[in-house]
Amino acid sequence: MVLLIDSESGGISDVAFRSMLAARKRVFIDLLKWDLPVLGGRYEIDRFDDTQARYLILTDFDHHHLASARLLPTTRPHILDSIFPALCAGEPPRGPAVWEVTRFCLDRRLRSAKRRQVRDQLVTALAVYALETGIDRYTGVAEMRWLQQILSFGWDCRAIGEPLRSGGSLLGALEIAITPNTPAELAAGGVWSPLPIHQAPARRAVNA
DSSP: OEEEEOTTBOTHHHHHHHHHHHHHIIIIIIITOOOOOEETTTEEOOTTOSTTOEEEEEEOTTOOEEEEEEEEETTSOOHHHHTOGGGSSSSOOOSTTEEEEEEEEEOTTOOHHHHHHHHHHHHHHHHHHHHHHTOOEEEEEEEHHHHHHHHTTSSEEEEOSOOEEETTEEEEEEEEEOOTTHHHHHHHTTOOOOOOEEEOOBOSSOOO
16 A cells, blocks of 8 residues: 655554655665665664655555655655755756655665566655645656656656766756656556555644
8 A cells, every 4th residue: 555644643654654665775775875874773874864754665465565666745844855956957946836856765685577567656656745735846856867867757757957976976866747648658658556645633742
């Protein structure tokens, strides 16, 4: 299933949220060697994991992480404008209908065929969520190999600046337009793979 949660969700989504943070550590810190904060030696979590962030988490039947993405509103500080503004040829795109996709994470335990399947399901979930909530653009920062994959999915996606080297990585910024044509575009690219999105109820206590 695909869960839509925030950092204040409870119940089953606690398992999914913690499983996502642990998976992010395994991918971004253990595998990719990014210099990121670690909570309790187990969870990758940063200052953008606050009450304004939203998460699409694809889980198995036990609610353990398969893939996930974090969505940040661009009407407040986010990664592109706060950390990598130089990646944009002009001002970073902002607005209530523009959200940033960050921490696109595929679980390291997945074999190649399953990895492709859940990747497509998560990309599709991003498009479905945008269409259902009035998001008309996503922005993001990606390493060039991953950015080239994103550009190839078939949707209306473009680079919005020249790539720059940061540390040992070549990074680029991108913008994805979400329109009623996006499902057909992703289907033509062999990516469209819809699953229902379940929204988890929120509560007051933060469970990070």
